[in-house]
Structure formats: structure tokens, C-alpha cells
Amino acid sequence: MTDTAPRRLRWVAVDAPPPLTPTGLHLWRIPLHGTDPAADARALALLSPDQQQRLARLRRAEPRLRYLRTHAGCRRILARYLDLHPARIGFRYGAAGKPEITATERRLEFNLTNSGDLALLAVSAEEPVGIDCELERGRDNLLGIARRMFPPETHAALAALPPGATQLRHFHLHWTALEARVKADGRGLARHQEPDPIGLEVHHAMAGDSDGHPAICAVARRSLPPPGAWIALELAA
Numbered sequence: 001m002t003d004t005a006p007r008r009l010r011w012v013a014v015d016a017p018p019p020l021t022p023t024g025l026h027l028w029r030i031p032l033h034g035t036d037p038a039a040d041a042r043a044l045a046l047l048s049p050d051q052q053q054r055l056a057r058l059r060r061a062e063p064r065l066r067y068l069r070t071h072a073g074c075r076r077i078l079a080r081y082l083d084l085h086p087a088r089i090g091f092r093y094g095a096a097g098k099p100e101i102t103a104t105e106r107r108l109e110f111n112l113t114n115s116g117d118l119a120l121l122a123v124s125a126e127e128p129v130g131i132d133c134e135l136e137r138g139r140d141n142l143l144g145i146a147r148r149m150f151p152p153e154t155h156a157a158l159a160a161l162p163p164g165a166t167q168l169r170h171f172h173l174h175w176t177a178l179e180a181r182v183k184a185d186g187r188g189l190a191r192h193q194e195p196d197p198i199g200l201e202v203h204h205a206m207a208g209d210s211d212g213h214p215a216i217c218a219v220a221r222r223s224l225p226p227p228g229a230w231i232a233l234e235l236a237a
Helices: 037-046 049-057 061-082 142-149 152-159 165-184
Strands: 012-014 025-030 090-093 099-102 109-115 118-124 130-135 201-206 215-221 231-235
Touching: 025 061, 025 215, 037 061, 049 061, 061 109, 061 118, 061 231, 099 109, 109 165, 118 130, 118 215, 130 165, 142 152, 142 165, 152 165, 165 201, 165 215
Parallel strands: 012 231, 025 231, 109 130
Antiparallel strands: 025 118, 090 099, 109 118, 130 215, 201 215
């Protein structure tokens, strides 16, 4: 069974990212809290037309703000690596929707995830990377999801655990690992049962939101350093 006590990440506020080595991994926490209409208006101007269209299709205010702040924050962070204005970063999308940066001289791999008020961005210099996070909160039909999505032996191991925090922790460890894998190689969840084509490693860490709510985070990549070597960052206010 997967380790149930992942390392807790410690976030460091910076104005610019430190050097990113070919084997390194930077993990960013994007702030989603606060009330600042002027800042949100500036953030909207950073989004591409297709991102603005996706935003407009969200009817409820809370998901709209999360989408806006997550994707504008992602652009601001990537811009610091690429030496570009955030609005000038272009993306293309794979068959399962994974974004890639276009038209830059520097190769940069990234992946984005969010759960509730927690948004995380993984940045890798060369290797494709996938990330997923889940706030540790109850989930309906946990074993039914496990039966559909996990190998039979994993479902059986989960079913053997008593309902409660331990079972939920193990479920989230397996779920985030699955999501991170299919995001790293671009398969998407619909093809999760296909073999891993590139030989990914997965590690977990604990990554709480700005209010301290605990969340499990999984990162998948080839030649992935252990969580103790990840650099956990936030943009300084």
C-alpha cells in the first residue's frame, strides 16, 4: 500500500523563480482568495480569447473567480521563466486537452491542477510533467469510483480498510497518482487503463491551501526527484 504520510511542502514567497535545472521541479501555489475587482480586471486582460470564452461559460461567481485567478496566475508565473508578457504566451492543446506552450525559444513543460481554493502549477525544464491535488474531504461512492478506475487489487485493498480517514487517505493517494500520470503523458482519464508509454515516476506531498486545509498532491514525471528536492514557491504580493 502507498505511503500514507507524505512530506509537507513549505512555500517560499519570491519575486522571480530561481534557476530551473534540467532535472529540477518547481511547484507553485497560486492564490485564489481575496476581494480585489481591479486586480481581477487586470487578470482578465491576460487571458487569451479562448480562455475568456471558457470563463464566460461559467455561470456561478465562485468557479468564475477560481478559473480567472488560476489561469491568470499561471500566465504570470510562466512569463517569468520565458521573459514574455503574460498575455503573449500561446498554448496548443493535445487530444485530451493538455496545454503546451507555443512559439518560444525556451522549452518549458508545465501542468496545472486545482481543488477547491487550492491551485498548483508544476514547472519542469524538459520532461513532461503531470500534477493533481485533492483536498482531504469526504467523497461519495468512494469504492464505486475505485472499482471503475483502479486495478482490482487496489480496489480490494481499499475495500478491506474500515470507512473513515485512513480509507479516504489511501483513495486520494491512488486517485491523485492516476490523475498525475494521465496528465503527464497526455492520455487523459478516458484512456487511464492503457499502459504508461514513457515510464513515469510518481511521488506525493502534502500541499495545504492558504487557509491551512490539508491536500494530497501527486506529481508524475520521468526522472522525478523526491519531494524533499522540490522547490515550493509562491509569487510575493
